[in-house]
Amino acid sequence: EYMKYKDPKQPINTRIKDLIGRMTLAEKIGQMTQIERQVASADVMKKYFIGSILSGGGSVPAPQASPSIWVSMVNEFQKGALSTRLGIPMIYGIDAVHGNNNVYNATLFPHNVGLGATRDPDLIKRIGEATALEVRATGIQYTFAPCIAVCRDPRWGRCYESYSEDHTVVQQMTDIILGLQGEIPVNHTKGVPYVAGKDKVAACAKHFVGDGGTHNGINENNTIIDEHGLLSIHMPPYYDSIIKGVATIMVSYSSLNGVKMHANHDLGFVISDWLGIDRITSPPGENYTYSVQAGINAGIDMVMVPYNYTDYIDDLTSLVHKGIVNMNRIDDAVRRILRVKFTMGLFENPLADLSFADQLGKKEHRELAREAVRKSLVLLKNGNPPNQQFLPLPKKARRILVAGSHASNLGYQCGGWSIQWMGSSGDITTGTTILDAIKSTVADSTPVVYSENPDESFMKHNDFSFAIVVVGEPPYSETVGDSTDLTILDPGPDTIRTVCSAVKCVVVIVSGRPVVIEPYVPLMEALVAAWLPGTEGQGVADVLFGDYGFTGKLPRTWFKSVDQLPMNVGDPHYDPLYPFGFGLAINSS
Numbered sequence: 117e118y119m120k121y122k123d124p125k126q127p128i129n130t131r132i133k134d135l136i137g138r139m140t141l142a143e144k145i146g147q148m149t150q151i152e153r154q155v156a157s158a159d160v161m162k163k164y165f166i167g168s169i170l171s172g173g174g175s176v177p178a179p180q181a182s183p184s185i186w187v188s189m190v191n192e193f194q195k196g197a198l199s200t201r202l203g204i205p206m207i208y209g210i211d212a213v214h215g216n217n218n219v220y221n222a223t224l225f226p227h228n229v230g231l232g233a234t235r236d237p238d239l240i241k242r243i244g245e246a247t248a249l250e251v252r253a254t255g256i257q258y259t260f261a262p263c264i265a266v267c268r269d270p271r272w273g274r275c276y277e278s279y280s281e282d283h284t285v286v287q288q289m290t291d292i293i294l295g296l297q298g299e300i301p302v303n304h305t306k307g308v309p310y311v312a313g314k315d316k317v318a319a320c321a322k323h324f325v326g327d328g329g330t331h332n333g334i335n336e337n338n339t340i341i342d343e344h345g346l347l348s349i350h351m352p353p354y355y356d357s358i359i360k361g362v363a364t365i366m367v368s369y370s371s372l373n374g375v376k377m378h379a380n381h382d383l384g385f386v387i388s389d390w391l392g393i394d395r396i397t398s399p400p401g402e403n404y405t406y407s408v409q410a411g412i413n414a415g416i417d418m419v420m421v422p423y424n425y426t427d428y429i430d431d432l433t434s435l436v437h438k439g440i441v442n443m444n445r446i447d448d449a450v451r452r453i454l455r456v457k458f459t460m461g462l463f464e465n466p467l468a469d470l471s472f473a474d475q476l477g478k479k480e481h482r483e484l485a486r487e488a489v490r491k492s493l494v495l496l497k498n499g500n501p502p503n504q505q506f507l508p509l510p511k512k513a514r515r516i517l518v519a520g521s522h523a524s525n526l527g528y529q530c531g532g533w534s535i536q537w538m539g540s541s542g543d544i545t546t547g548t549t550i551l552d553a554i555k556s557t558v559a560d561s562t563p564v565v566y567s568e569n570p571d572e573s574f575m576k577h578n579d580f581s582f583a584i585v586v587v588g589e590p591p592y593s594e595t596v597g598d599s600t601d602l603t604i605l606d607p608g609p610d611t612i613r614t615v616c617s618a619v620k621c622v623v624v625i626v627s628g629r630p631v632v633i634e635p636y637v638p639l640m641e642a643l644v645a646a647w648l649p650g651t652e653g654q655g656v657a658d659v660l661f662g663d664y665g666f667t668g669k670l671p672r673t674w675f676k677s678v679d680q681l682p683m684n685v686g687d688p689h690y691d692p693l694y695p696f697g698f699g700l701a702i703n704s705s
């Protein structure tokens with residue numbers, strides 16, 4: 117029989133009103149529930165009216181799963197959702213934060229800190245477009261990106277997920293939303309969620325608010341800041357995201373002046389973080405009923421449970437029956453969720469197909485990533501006076517040495533949130549290491565010798581024209597990445613000392629943030645910040661050997677010593693090694 121909510125010709129508000137009027141409490145609470153794929157099945161979807169599923173970091177249907185395996189899994193769950201009385205489609209979310217990074221063979225773009233160095237919003241928008249296609253290749257319609265944190269202290273383990281310490285750079289980079297979700301039509305009401313269609317995905321501005329301003333960069337900790345500081349530093353990127361039609365906003369684990377954001381009171385829909393409401397109490401989960409009450413009444417619309425969904429559903433149901441959570445709050449939450457699902461056409465196209473399968477890791481996207489790598493490189497030193505500049509390197513040379521822990525390690529150059537939640541070392545996916553990039557860039561007649569950590573004898577008994585030393589940080593995510601010393605992974609410093617005292621060298625730093633480098637700068641001819649470039653290492657060689665110039669500018673202050681932290685551009689005691697915005701160019705004379 118005809119039902120208004122199923123009619124795409126009806127205005128969205130009419131469809132929402134009609135559908136919500138038909139829904140039972142159980143169906144409404146189901147929409148407010150997001151579960152992890154490991155506890156999901158078609159039967160669970162049908163029985164509990166679940167509205168959303170996610171892949172946590174590294175959670176894949178099979179190692180190196182192909183697009184067709186992903187699509188089959190997503191469609192299996194979707195058929196369960198569609199078999200419910202009202203047939204409300206589910207939405208599947210994943211952290212595609214630098215490409216569809218959990219998926220083998222996906223293009224992994226530079227992490228956000230590197231994209232901030234490009235100062236190129238159009239590039240970032242194109243990255244959003246490519247990312248949307250590679251997410252849809254796996255049948256997924258929703259990504260927990262962009263992270264629009266304004267990281268104020270590089271000791272924070274998630275600082276590489278932040279575009280910049282300067283909110284204006286972060287605001288510029290919210291253009292990625294237009295790539296992920298699609299450009300907003302002129303007649304679309306500003307601030308209302310917008311997702312164009314089958315080749316676009318719903319996005320998620322995160323983590324609301326002040327995640328990048330926690331005390332001493334301690335993850336999930338307390339952001340102590342006055343209203344002016346909050347509204348002038350951390351909030352502005354949310355205005356830009358909402359104006360650009362962002363579909364969802366994820367709440368931060370962190371607290372604001374002692375109040376947990378997950379329990380703090382006002383968008384598309386608001387989603388909690390993983391176990392986010394459990395962490396309202398300390399210890400987490402101590403009083404789950406209270407967590408549900410506080411979270412939902414604070415304005416969370418969908419909870420990323422992600423495992424104990426029957427507790428969540430039972431607790432919320434009884435809170436509503438007791439009138440502790442008002443039905444108006446439930447209806448508000450469900451309306452926001454349905455608005456996103458209707459506006460993105462999920463009711464008309466609930467099932468994925470393989471029409472985007474060839475988008476995964478396709479050449480054009482890798483070339484785009486390579487362009488992003490080129491533009492993300494920041495030249496910090498080039499030559500020791502009175503000599504001429506050292507870079508660009510000649511492609512023809514007698515013999516080149518490539519050394520360092522990060523020269524031939526795809527996992528290291530991708531960083532966290534790469535195939536595994538915390539990333540990992542070695543050949544994690546398809547791509548080009550910096551070593552391979554150098555080899556394919558130099559003249560055929562030029563020998564390239566690779567030694568990860570050569571000793572003095574090796575250096576003494578070998579003759580090189582120059583050396584490229586690639587060192588930096590190991591991959592990390594979230595709290596594991598919190599650091600108070602910010603040192604380069606051993607034996608990086610030794611490699612710099614041993615190689616650069618024996619032959620002229622350029623040091624390339626692969627890191628998620630500024631690291632301790634000041635003691636070694638005098639030893640080197642040139643210094644390049646490469647951040648976390650992702651799979652397309654060719655972009656590094658493109659610039660080192662002069663096929664392209666250096667255009668990157670520091671998106672963050674590079675400190676002299678960690679004792680100076682926190683230290684941001686504009687601070688009175690500003691005494692950096694290299695200031696925010698710094699970046700040398702090759703003079704073409």
Ligand SMILES: OC[C@@H]1[C@@H](O)[C@H](O)[C@@H](O)c2nc(CNc3ccccc3)cn21
Nearest residue numbers: 171172173174211260322389390537594
């Ligand atoms: O992966 C979902 C979210 C992510 O979008 C948030 O940015 C981040 O804060 C976040 N942390 C976790 C918890 N970490 C986790 C990751 C993989 C397996 C188990 C736990 C999940 N999530």
